[in-house]
Amino acid sequence: MIQNFTLFIPVFPLLAFAIIVLLTRRNNRLSAWIAIVGIIMALVLSLGVFLESLAEGPELAQHPFYAAPIVWYPYGLATMNFGWFVDPIGSVMLFMVPTVCLMIFIYSVAYMRHSHVDEQGHHIQEDDPRYSHFFAYISLFTAMMLLLVISSSLLQFFIAWEVMGFCSYALIGFWSFRGLKEHHIDEAQVGRARGASIKAFLVTRVGDILLLTGMILLLLVTGTLDFTQMFNPDGLNNVLLADSPLPGMTWLTLIALLIFGGTVGKSAQFPLHIWLPDAMEGPTPVSALIHAATMVSAGIFLIIRMFPLFVVDSQTGGNAMMWVAIIGAFTAIFAATIGLAQNDIKRVLAYSTISQLGYMLAALGIGAFVAGSFHLIMHAFFKALLFLAAGAVIHSVGTNDMLKMGGLWRKMPITFITFMIGAFALMGIFPFAGFWSKDEILLEALRAGFYGEASPQTQTIRFVYICLAIAAFLTALYTGRQIFLTFFGKPRDEHAYEHAHESPITMWAPLAVLATFTTFLGLWNAPFIGAFTHYIGEGGLMGLPQAFEHTAFDQLAWISMFLSLGIAIGGLIVAYLIYGFRPVAAGQPDPFARLGIIYKVLVNKYWLDELYGYKINLDGTVQRGLLIRFAGALSRGSYWLDRKVIDGLVNLAGWFGRILARLWGWFDARIIDGIVNATASVTGEIAGWWRTMQTGDVQNYALIAAAGAMAFAIIFLLRSFT
Amino acid sequence: MINDIPLVYYLSLSAALFCVGLFGALARRNAIAVLMGIELMLNAVNINFVAFWRYGSVNPILNQAGIVFALFVITVAAAEAAVGLALVISIYRSRDTVNVEEIDLLKW
């Protein structure tokens, strides 16, 4: 029966947001507590729903917890309703999102206290000046993510999606306030934060407009946005198969691609990935919350939610899924290459996030629904762990630059161990979470591309597999580089090293919890257990009754497992050879730089920012990309044309009109007015004569009225007598 | 009783009363007398309402619209008398007359 309270899950964080903003803004501790209590209550309720749906088992996929009791507004014959829709993957999201969020909230309590040295040389712990705001924002953010997970219709989904977009904007630019100068955040950082938040907002907007277009088309074609009505294979999908205005494309393909456009923006896929690395300007918990665990997951979750559309599309000859796979695979390898050349500890993680999201999309694109979903969940845990651990490092060292770190494992062992667990999971080392999920994706691609029946998609899937394999190697490589640069070798910046210390318990306890999850949760879908596959895959999806195939634990699985483990360890060994065997000394350039032009390309991220985005420089200035500058020039040209040529024509017309009006004015004053005045004076004469009728005597008027009645009486009499 | 007196009697009486009242309203010189004529007219109308209620409605018990109307007319007549007489007294105080023919400020 807990499912009937599903709609209350987002209410608690939302309430926390409202209370903090309206009432307790001035009390930092209380605000933090309210936010944490809100997320705990949401977590309890979510876990109830999760357990209840676990009890339902795979049947839940065809008969999800669904109700849309709140009528928002009617349109046509239908109504737009608010409600909930919980199917197996949704319930797992309900488990993942509040758990990770709770960890991040607890972590933030200490993280948002900055330590700095004042003039007297004392270490001072001080709350961030907008400490309460921070908790309000992340509460709203969490509420919206939960609302998105339980949405019963695409419109509700979109509302939550957009509010999340706003929250990410507010949180990325959290430090973009002038007043923060006295709190030892330099001007460059303020400028960078401001630029990054605007950039994130604008770039994701591109994807959101595509999604909105897709939604509108979907509503136009099918007449509904409600998931239960949409995933009715007999009715709506047939409508969707009609030809769209674009040649050679059905409505289904068009809409699926537009929706995928929303995912590209939100989940930072090529070519709209450019916002995510810059978004690292926000506080680290924000990075963990938004850019690893939840918001970018929302993009993947959108594809998962709309997956029936994609599958039906691919079954009827459309190629939307192929594009998903290609974009995903390309992004996976592309982001991984950039990640190799980054020196900012958080940016490396950001590119790894992009790369891993590409993994998920590639998996979904080749039809490996369960593997993709599983990787989504696992990735959320270990990427949150990595971000939080990196945040702990930054918090204690006071810089983001890996080249200024080194040998930190002695100073902060707990952080080191948890970071290692996360890194191993990311690389895909046995037995951590990432190993199981990544291996499964590779296995599915391998099986479908090289051992399955030949199909039009086979070439694509082979390309995907090769990309993903290379990306796996690169992932191990840059993660290894990160570990060696950060934790091993000799300290390259003695001052920072001296300053470094282990984090307080409120910061490392969440790390420990997440590390535990990262270590053991992968077993959930280990090939010899397969509980996750059973729960998610066996029931299929609503509207797609056929089960997703259970990956057989056969010879090929062993081969793939060793292959992927080999690739990962290979990448790690290469990283050791470059960075671990002979540690980088202070002031020495990155050995990778010897590759010359390739390194330059990677450091500059293929100059994509300069091409069509915004480049945010270290000093906080923002540099517009080529395409944008071109567009600016174009609009300036149009402006000139408008002012000089068109306005000139208009002015000419106006001058001509003025001359004409003067003529008319004379005509009006002399002739027309003359006629009017003549009429008026004649009327005045007549009226002066007639006005004697106005006796001012009420009874006289009444008598005339009575005479009128009398006249009627006479008419009536005459009529009745004749 | 009802059987023995036709509706036409009441209607004729009402018409006569109305005309007498109208004459009073049109021909009297005293403003108060004019008001009295108006009251007569209202009474005539009320007789019509009640007569039609009694003779005209299918179920005089459940459908008492005629009586209700007459009640409202009486109420409005009371209001009208109060305001009208207040006006007359006010005019009398300011102009020292209640002769309608002398109250003609609206004259051309």
Added chain:
Amino acid sequence: MDLIGIISQVVFFLVAALTLAAAFATVLLRNVFHAGLALVGTFFGVAAIYLMLEAEFLAIVQVLIYIGAIAVLILFAIMLTRSLMKNEDSGMNKQWAWAAIAISTLFLGMFIVILQVPWLLNTSVIGTDIVPFLGTELLTTYLLPFEIVSVLLLATLIGAFIIARE
């Protein structure tokens, strides 16, 4: 026609004649105070007509409000404007003859209409106390007019007070 019928008709004609006579007196009497008293007589006659129409409640309300309140008000006003009444030469204004002509034609027209229209009649016996039904109807079907009339009365009270205050 039976005895009760004859008596009813006689009573009706008596009441009607008295009512009309009082009405004429109201309109024609030169002394306004006498006219006012004749008006009271007319009101009584109308109340009797209501009784004959089996509208007892209305008859009593007629007495209570028309005689007890409106007629008293009129007499009051006559008293307050008394001094000029004494040397009034004629009660009628200049247009009285025209009015008489118009009105008699009007009456003739109405009378012919009354006689010509084939009225649908329902002379069923009521035989029950209708006041409870009236009360129910006033506060259900006619609730809105009832409230509006109440507001009207309040407005009148205030308005009359303000007009006559100086």
Added chain:
Amino acid sequence: MDIWSFITNPFVSIYQLIRSLLTSLLGLIGLSGDVASVILFFIMGGLVITVILLVAPLLMMYMTWLERKVVARMQDRVGPNRVGAFGLLQPIADMIKFLTKEDIVPQGVDKPVHLLAPIVVVIPVILSFAVLQFGVGMGAVDLNLSLLFLLAMGSVATIAVFMAGFGSHNKFALIGGMRAAAQIISYEIPQILAVAVIVLLAGTISLNGVIEKQSGLFGLGWYILYLPVGPIAFFIFLLAATAEINRVPFDLPEAESELVAGYHTEYSGMKFGLFYLAEFLNTFIISAVAASIFFGGWQGPFVQQIPALGIAYFFGKTILLIFIQLWFRGTLPRIRVDQLMNFGWKRLVPATLALILFTATFLWAYRLFNQFLTSLGG
């Protein structure tokens, strides 16, 4: 018709006896049907009217005696004691005096109005007697609107006061008449509203209905005992009614010290006697009405068994209330005109309105509560 009912309910029994006698008599001379019933109606009606016309002056005469005696006692005097025992024949002597006095019509009066006024003042009073319930089944007419009728008759008296005041062409009379009119109109409102409270409680406008509703508590379920509404309504009714009939302390229209005798200054002889009659009968009527609607009228213990007791109860209560009014007269000073108007419009009217609101709300809540209890039970 047995002897027991004849003893316990004598007047009604006599009425029925006469009626049946007449019916059989008419049957004997061969009349039947409509003609017989019409004749019977007229004869019985005439009989009842005669009785009322006889009873009313008698009541008035002995009320004058009572007043003189009571006020004399209050003023430490003896009162009439020469004509008959305790002066009991004094009223008869007074009546003879009135009847034999010269009928003066002063010069310059508006003659028809002057002559009609005393008649008009008496008619509504006598009419009011028609609906009073003197005992069990002892009312001339059991009108279903009798309370309203009584109020309407009370308001007609104003016209007569006007006629008297205006027809006399006398300044005192005119001022008295205007005062009376203003006073009656003002105090009519709280009076009607106070009665409306009882109508709300009883759910009927019939006087007999109101009396029968008070049969609870062994014949003592009087509305005055309905706390707190009953006593307040009674108090307001008594004040307003006293003002309505121009009695002390509200006797401004005939204030001897200011206006000689108010609107009946110019009257003498039997015409004055009629004004006097109307005033005393009005006192009786409002006392009777108050007794009926607040003190249960003829209700009392054992009335069901012995209906004749009802008459005693009714007159007992009425005379008690009359005594209260005489007590007012003996003890209270007259109030000023502005005080009178202020008190009426600014105190009594709002108070009664509030009372009605309270009563209606309470009844509504009570009904809801009853429904709630019923729904619990069923």
